[in-house]
Amino acid sequence: MSNEKTNFNIAIDGPAGAGKSTIARKIASKLGFIYVDTGAMYRAMALYFLRNHIDPSDQAEIEASCKDVEITIEYKDGEQFVILNGENVNGLIRTEEVGNMASATSVHRAVRLKLVELQQELARKESVVMDGRDIGTYVLPNADLKIYLTASVEERARRRWSELKAKGIEADLKEIEKDIEDRDYRDMNREFAPLKQAEDAIFLDSSDLTIDEVVDKIMEYYYKTR
Numbered sequence: 537m538s539n540e541k542t543n544f545n546i547a548i549d550g551p552a553g554a555g556k557s558t559i560a561r562k563i564a565s566k567l568g569f570i571y572v573d574t575g576a577m578y579r580a581m582a583l584y585f586l587r588n589h590i591d592p593s594d595q596a597e598i599e600a601s602c603k604d605v606e607i608t609i610e611y612k613d614g615e616q617f618v619i620l621n622g623e624n625v626n627g628l629i630r631t632e633e634v635g636n637m638a639s640a641t642s643v644h645r646a647v648r649l650k651l652v653e654l655q656q657e658l659a660r661k662e663s664v665v666m667d668g669r670d671i672g673t674y675v676l677p678n679a680d681l682k683i684y685l686t687a688s689v690e691e692r693a694r695r696r697w698s699e700l701k702a703k704g705i706e707a708d709l710k711e712i713e714k715d716i717e718d719r720d721y722r723d724m725n726r727e728f729a730p731l732k733q734a735e736d737a738i739f740l741d742s743s744d745l746t747i748d749e750v751v752d753k754i755m756e757y758y759y760k761t762r
Contacts, residue, residue, distance in 0.1 A: 543663040544569070546758065547671035547679035551731060552639070552719045553692030554685045555742055555750065556667035562751045564665040565614075567758070572609065572658055573616060574668035574675070575638070577651050579629035580607045580620040582637035592640035599646040607651065609658075639719050642669075643726040669723050672734035681761045682737035683754055691743045692716055 546569070548560050557575060564571035584605050590597050610617045617624050628634070641647055655675050658664060668675065672682035687695075693713040700707045723731040733739060738757055742750050 543659075543661070544681075544762075545659050545663065545676050545679040546665045546754075547676045547682045547734075547737075548665065548667040548685055548754075549669060549672050549683070549731065549734070549737065550667075550685035551669075551692070551716075551723065552635075553696050553716055554687050555695070555747065556685055558747055559685060559742075559750050559754065560665045560667040562747070563754055563758075566751070566755065567663070567665070569663040569665050570611065570658065571616060572655060572664050572666040573618070574651070574655060574666055574671065576616075576618045576626075576629060577607050577609070577655075578638040578642050578647070578668075579634050580618050580625050581605055581647055581651065582634050582641055583625055583629055584620060585641055586634065586637055592637060595644060598641060598644045602646045602650045605650065608654070636715075636719075639722055643722065643728065645728045648728060669731040670729040672737050673732060674729040677734075681754075681758055682734050683757070684733040684737040684739050685750070686739075686741055687743040689713055689716055689720070 546560075546563065548556050548563075550556050557573060560573075561571050563569070585592065585598070585601065588601065590601055592598070606621050608619045610619055618626055618629065652675050655666065659666065659676055666676060666679075672679055672684070690713065693709055693716050696712050696716070697707055697709045720731075740750065740753060745753075
């Protein structure tokens with residue numbers, strides 16, 4: 537690596553439910569990097585659309601609304617805060633409804649361009665770990681380390697079902713599987729920056745691995761890259 541470059545960027549891509557956010561947070565914590573939760577940014581945008589009763593298929597209205605949305609990420613004592621038009625929305629963006637809206641609206645070019653600029657600017661200045669659907673292919677094509685993290689549909693659905701059960705929420709496993717399959721199809725077939733493995737990304741299937749085992753593997757790749 538060039539001595540001129542002092543920051544290091546890690547891109548983690550993969551489908552819904554692969555554990556990207558959990559893994560990325562742990563990697564960032566271990567390395568002292570900034571964790572950029574791109575999914576949270578898209579969810580914040582989706583929350584704005586839901587609050588304003590905007591149809592996710594109405595491209596013109598989506599594009600017009602983007603001009604009224606300001607989303608930033610702030611850090612205080614190591615904790616990330618997602619700020620939507622001045623409001624901390626951390627506790628509002630993790631619902632199934634917001635997640636589905638985020639997946640449906642992220643297909644719009646205006647939505648993605650609005651957020652990508654902020655993400656790229658942060659990565660130019662800082663060492664970051666960023667996870668999403670198109671980080672290694674589009675947002676940070678020159679990332680120093682790229683991981684494509686995935687797991688079987690069945691395992692991802694089981695994990696989601698377990699999370700909901702732990703929260704006391706009843707859910708149908710088959711319905712969750714169908715929802716994940718639908719989201720995979722949308723993410724992989726959207727016209728702009730679809731989900732796919734970057735040519736220089738390391739493929740990592742977490743179906744039979746614990747979170748710590750996945751973290752350990754990525755840390756090994758990091759030290760080899762350094």
